[in-house]
Amino acid sequence: MKKTHALKGGAALAFAAMLPATAYAEAGDFQAKLLGTLVAPDASITEVKVDNIGLPAGSDTRANDNFVPTVAIEYFLTDNLSLETIAGLTQHDVDGVGGLAGAETVSDAKILPATLTVKYHFGNADGFKPYIGAGPTYFVFIDEQPGTALVALGADRLQLNDKFGVALQAGFDLAINDSGLGLSVDAKRYFLRTDASWTDATGAELLRTRHEIDPWVISAGLAFRF
Incomplete structure (x- = not known):
C-alpha cells in the first residue's frame, strides 16, 4: 500500500514538473508586448454644424483601415488584476460615401490613441489566461490635412479636435x-466623438462636422514577462 502511494505521489510530482512553474503572470510582474495591429475605423457623420459649401443630401464619410506595429506595457497589481497602456501611431484617409461618394475629405490624418485599461485575467497555471478590460482613452490627431475634394473647394486647413473616449477590451x-x-x-x-473643421486661407470656416469614431483595434504578437 505504501509503495502504491509512493508511486502515485512520484507520478504526480513528475507530471507537475513537466508544467511551466510560473507559466502565467503574477503580482508584481511586468509584461511587454510587441504586436501587429489592425485599426478598422467605424466612423460616420452624426451632425453637420457649419456648411458653407453645400453638402449633397445623404453625405457621409468612411475612413480606411490600417495595419501598424504597436507596443503594450502591462503591470500586474495582483495575479488577476493588471494595468495596461499601449503606444502606436496610425494613419488614415477619409473618403465620402452617399452624396459625397468618391470625394476625399481628409488626407493622412495621424492618430495617437493614448489608452490605459484595467484588465481582469481568468485562468491559472495552465498558461492560458483570457481577460476582459476597460478604461479611458485620449485620441490625439496629428498633422491632419484637408482631402483633395475639400482643397478644390477652397479648404486650406483641417483641424480634428483631440478627444477623450472609452475603450473596451478582451483577449x-x-x-x-x-x-x-x-x-x-x-x-x-x-x-x-470629435469635430472636424475645414477653413480657407483667410481662416473662414467652410465646413464643420461632428463624427462618431468607434474603431476596432485587433492585435496579435509576442509577450515578454519579467
Missing part, C-alpha cells in the same frame, strides 16, 4: 515557455 495570453515568453491576442473597441 488572451498564452504562455509558450516558463521563461516569460508568450503569445498575446487582443481586441479593443473604442468609443468617442
Whole structure:
C-alpha cells in the first residue's frame, strides 16, 4: 500500500514538473508586448454644424483601415488584476460615401490613441489566461490635412479636435515557455466623438462636422514577462 502511494505521489510530482512553474503572470510582474495591429475605423457623420459649401443630401464619410506595429506595457497589481497602456501611431484617409461618394475629405490624418485599461485575467497555471478590460482613452490627431475634394473647394486647413473616449477590451495570453515568453491576442473597441473643421486661407470656416469614431483595434504578437 505504501509503495502504491509512493508511486502515485512520484507520478504526480513528475507530471507537475513537466508544467511551466510560473507559466502565467503574477503580482508584481511586468509584461511587454510587441504586436501587429489592425485599426478598422467605424466612423460616420452624426451632425453637420457649419456648411458653407453645400453638402449633397445623404453625405457621409468612411475612413480606411490600417495595419501598424504597436507596443503594450502591462503591470500586474495582483495575479488577476493588471494595468495596461499601449503606444502606436496610425494613419488614415477619409473618403465620402452617399452624396459625397468618391470625394476625399481628409488626407493622412495621424492618430495617437493614448489608452490605459484595467484588465481582469481568468485562468491559472495552465498558461492560458483570457481577460476582459476597460478604461479611458485620449485620441490625439496629428498633422491632419484637408482631402483633395475639400482643397478644390477652397479648404486650406483641417483641424480634428483631440478627444477623450472609452475603450473596451478582451483577449488572451498564452504562455509558450516558463521563461516569460508568450503569445498575446487582443481586441479593443473604442468609443468617442470629435469635430472636424475645414477653413480657407483667410481662416473662414467652410465646413464643420461632428463624427462618431468607434474603431476596432485587433492585435496579435509576442509577450515578454519579467
